Amino acid sequence: MxxxxxxxxxxxxxxxxxxxxxxxxxxxxxxxxxxxxxxxxxxxxxxxxxxxxxxxxxxxxxxxxxQKTFTAPSNMTVAQYMEEWLEKYRADHPVESTSDTAQSLITNHIIAEIGHLKLAELLPYHLDKLYQKLRKRPDKGGKGLSTRTVRYIHALTCSALERAVDLQLIPANPAAKVKPPKLHQREVKPLTDEQRDLFLQAARGSRFYNLFVVALGTGMRMGELLRLTWPQVNLAERTLTVINMLDDEDDEEVTDAKREGSKRTIPLVPEVIRALKAQRAAQAEEKLKVGPAYEDKKLVFANALGRLINPSNLRNRYFKPVLDKAGLPRDTHFHALRHTFATSLLRKGMDIKKVSAWLGHANAGFTYRVYHHYLPEKLDDREAERLNSFLFGGEDKKMAGNS
Structure with missing residues (x-):
């Protein structure tokens, strides 16, 4: 030429x-x-x-x-960068199940699908097209992933590429310009006190009775329960530390109200402590029975071989049969247990800031928007008397009248 x-x-x-x-x-x-x-x-x-x-x-x-703002393109591929990022992610997230999830999602969907592209040539278009493919049914050439799973993949990818910008490997984050699939929420109703009692009674004897008690007593999401490890549980201090995650079972908006990777500590009530002790004892017996085949990943709730439980199996093989036995609607969402925890406390007058912190929300304002219609509008007689004493010194006046 x-x-x-x-x-x-x-x-x-x-x-x-x-x-x-x-x-x-x-x-x-x-x-x-x-x-x-x-x-x-x-x-x-x-x-x-x-x-x-x-x-x-x-x-x-x-x-x-x-202006010294230019980032020169490199020959590094998306796969090469993502593999390096996963190493850092694993180091920053010591809970094995959390990093395992990120590893699986990034490896099987980002690296496998677009890993061959050069990092510098990755466009918002590539990610947008990939998200569409991931959501399509397998018979349509896709992978049939749920909307929430694709949103989680997007959150991880966005975080990874933001770091690439900070390292001056790319000038801008292509994922930041892509809108993840919209989450179509459905209303999840909490259980009433009567329904909760029926549910727990029906769950007795179930392999996951203890998990259901912990869900109702801590408000943890399904993904958090399934990835909970014994080092996160402190029975002596009666607390439990949760790694806040985007969850495939979560019906709340994925906003700043739920920040991937953040931590929260939940106080343990006696019923939850009893369930955790019973779970530890049952797990010890299971280990002895299975022997060397048991893979001890320190999970609190594991399958018979110590491995991570499949959420679909938990829902279909254990949760729904308990609903049937209790006479509750079969379409009751597992997330109703989390809502039951929150609404039970709020109906009893618990400080919304405390409930918000235990749920893992970034602020009480978000908690109020989700649960405000469950806050009590009327006071029972006992609560009215207690509030009266705060406002008008009822106890002091009683004592003065009796003297």
Whole structure:
């Protein structure tokens, strides 16, 4: 091609057209000299569009270089970067089940599908198209993942690429410009006191009776319960530490109200402590029975071999049969146990800030928006007397009247 021998100089060079008929240009530019060696540094990138658009792109690069805001494209692929990011994620998230989930989602869906792309060439379009594919049914060429799972993949990807921006590997985060699939929420009604008692009575003898008690007594999400490990439980202090996660069972909006990776501590009431002690004893017997085949991952609630429980199995094989036995609607959502925890406390006048913290919400305002219609509008006689004493010094007046 004429002039190609001068292509080593900064400038714009034609490269013909691609298979789609788009004009292709080589944009070559100079960066500041290497600070350690003093050598000149040149970079190049391929651009598709008109000559005028290519010239505009070169001007943008030169301005960014001058302002020291330019990030030069590298040959690193999405797979290479994501694998490095997962190593850091695992180091930052010592709870094995949490990092295992991230590893599985990123490896099986991001690396497997778009890992071959260069990190510098990753576009919002690629991610948007991938999310669509992940949600399609398998018979339509997709993977049939739930909306919440795709949203979790998006949250992880967005976090990973934000770090790539901080490391100056890419100039902007392509995931930040992609809208994850919208979560269509359905109302999840909490159990009444009577329904809760019927549920627990029906659950007695179930393999996961203790899990149901802990769910009702802590407000933990299903994913948090299934990934709970014994090091997170402190029976001596009567507390439990939860790694706050985006959860496939969660019907709340995925907003700042639920921040992936944050922690919260929940106080344990006597009934929950008894359930955890019973679970530890039952698990010890199971380990002895299974022997070397038992994989001890320190999970509080595991399957018969010590492995992570499949959420669908928990729902279909254990939760729904208990609902049937208790005479409760079969479409009752597992998340109703979390709502029952929250509404039971709020109906009894518990401070909404405490309830919000135990639920893992970022602020009490979000908790109020979700549960405000469960706050008591009327006071029972006992509560009215207690409030009266706060407002008008009822106890002091009684004592004065009796003297």
């Amino acid at each position: 004429p002039g190609k021998k001068h292509d080593h100089k900064p400038g714009i060079y034609p490269r013909g057209k691609d298979a789609k008929g788009r004009e292709r240009w080589l944009i070559r530019y100079e960066l500041p000299r290497d600070p350690s060696t003093g050598k000149r540094r040149q970079k190049a990138e391929t651009f598709y569009g008109t000559k005028r658009e290519a010239e505009k792109r070169l001007r943008e690069i030169l301005v960014q270089v001058d």
